[in-house]
Amino acid sequence: MNDQDPALFALLNEIGIIEQLARNRFERAQPDGLRLPHFTVLNHMVRLGDGKTPGQLARAFQLTKATMTNTLQRLEARGFIRLEPDPDDARAKRVFLTPEGRARREEAVAFTATDLAALAQRADIRADALLAPLRALRTALDRDPRRN
Amino acid sequence: MNDQDPALFALLNEIGIIEQLARNRFERAQPDGLRLPHFTVLNHMVRLGDGKTPGQLARAFQLTKATMTNTLQRLEARGFIRLEPDPDDARAKRVFLTPEGRARREEAVAFTATDLAALAQRADIRADALLAPLRALRTALDRDPRRN
DNA sequence: ACTAGATAGTAAGATATCGAACGAAAGGAG
DNA sequence: CTCCTTTCGTTCGATATCTTACTATCTAGT
Numbered sequence: 001m002n003d004q005d006p007a008l009f010a011l012l013n014e015i016g017i018i019e020q021l022a023r024n025r026f027e028r029a030q031p032d033g034l035r036l037p038h039f040t041v042l043n044h045m046v047r048l049g050d051g052k053t054p055g056q057l058a059r060a061f062q063l064t065k066a067t068m069t070n071t072l073q074r075l076e077a078r079g080f081i082r083l084e085p086d087p088d089d090a091r092a093k094r095v096f097l098t099p100e101g102r103a104r105r106e107e108a109v110a111f112t113a114t115d116l117a118a119l120a121q122r123a124d125i126r127a128d129a130l131l132a133p134l135r136a137l138r139t140a141l142d143r144d145p146r147r148n
Numbered sequence: 149m150n151d152q153d154p155a156l157f158a159l160l161n162e163i164g165i166i167e168q169l170a171r172n173r174f175e176r177a178q179p180d181g182l183r184l185p186h187f188t189v190l191n192h193m194v195r196l197g198d199g200k201t202p203g204q205l206a207r208a209f210q211l212t213k214a215t216m217t218n219t220l221q222r223l224e225a226r227g228f229i230r231l232e233p234d235p236d237d238a239r240a241k242r243v244f245l246t247p248e249g250r251a252r253r254e255e256a257v258a259f260t261a262t263d264l265a266a267l268a269q270r271a272d273i274r275a276d277a278l279l280a281p282l283r284a285l286r287t288a289l290d291r292d293p294r295r296n
Numbered sequence: 297a298c299t300a301g302a303t304a305g306t307a308a309g310a311t312a313t314c315g316a317a318c319g320a321a322a323g324g325a326g
Numbered sequence: 327c328t329c330c331t332t333t334c335g336t337t338c339g340a341t342a343t344c345t346t347a348c349t350a351t352c353t354a355g356t
Contacts, residue, residue, distance in 0.1 A: 006264055006265065006268075006275075007276040008264045008267065008273060008275040009260065009261070010279055011275040011278055011279055012166070012167075013188075014283060015163050015166050015167050016171070018160070018282060018286050019160075019164050019167040020210060021210065021286065022160045022163070022164070025289060027344090037312070037313095053334080053335090054335065055333080062168060062169065063312095063313075063314090064313075064314060066313080066314070066336075066337080069335065069336060069337085071312080073336095074312095089322075090320080090321060090334095091321045091322070091333070091334040091335070092321095092334055093334085093335075116154055117154065119156065120154070122288065123284060123285065123287075125281065125285050127155035127159040130278060130281055134159065137166055137273050138166050140273065141169040168313095172314090175314090184342095202305065203305075211343075211344095212343075212344065212345080214306075215344075217306060218342070222342095237303095237304075238304095238352085239350060
């Protein structure tokens with residue numbers, strides 16, 4: 001990066017590299033090939049409750065429905081979630097965690113927390129100070145034509 | 149995210165979403181399907197000079213050589229770069245910008261600069277203040293050994 | 297000079313992601 | 327009720343990325 005780049009340009013560049021490194025770090029640490037999107041969905045359901053529709057999940061993660069279909073199929077094949085028909089809408093489904101899914105999420109959370117704590121300690125990252133401005137940036141980027 | 153999440157966890161989560169939104173925003177604005185990795189390589193060569201090897205480029209972007217091979221093949225097929233044998237090492241190649249590649253990069257830079265300027269104005273992002281800590285985070289992720 | 301190991305680029309196969317197109321079902325206007 | 331539009335999930339084809347494996351070439355140690 002040099003001085004000709006607008007700061008925001010350089011910032012997004014840096015963010016892209018960090019995302020890639022962090023994703024790699026997480027996925028390599030998993031013994032069973034659990035991918036970051038899989039974990040993210042499991043984590044979401046533990047924290048905010050399951051029983052949501054695939055479409056709701058897709059919107060929550062800013063992904064297309066097609067992508068969510070793929071992720072849910074993988075999670076179901078691993079036995080981490082269960083898909084049931086929506087009693088109120090014959091087009092829709094509902095996604096539920098299985099005990100295995102919940103357990104696998106706990107495992108990943110525990111490991112990740114340990115890893116990140118060690119990282120933060122070694123690198124002296126003040127993550128809480130960065131969080132608010134990045135959320136503002138996300139919100140600004142988010143005002144875009146809706147997808148799908 | 150709630151209070152149980154370590155701040156760094158939430159931070160990386162936010163970064164992942166921003167990366168996705170920014171990539172989408174860029175790629176949708178291109179009229180000819182130019183992808184972010186393609187632009188990134190063109191931009192790098194304009195700013196830091198061409199004539200590098202694929203391996204050097206892969207390292208610069210933290211990508212595998214295989215990924216860079218793919219990107220360079222696309223760029224060459226579009227006529228944006230030219231690959232020549234390295235005179236000093238028969239295993240290696242050298243990557244050069246074509247006039248078309250340079251022009252396409254200028255076009256994308258111009259548009260992106262305008263778009264980001266508007267975004268920064270709308271959102272009051274202090275990108276320069278965020279840049280240094282994120283670079284520290286990147287360096288930490290890049291260096292810190294994984295536990296497994 | 298030979299040989300073993302490292303390095304350069306590529307290929308194959310996997311996965312995540314997107315956009316486009318689809319059938320099924322719901323909802324609204326008449 | 328009928329037709330039109332919207333919404334839900336899925337499938338298909340494309341692209342970027344990774345890992346693994348391969349060939350060709352270079353380099354160092356003996």
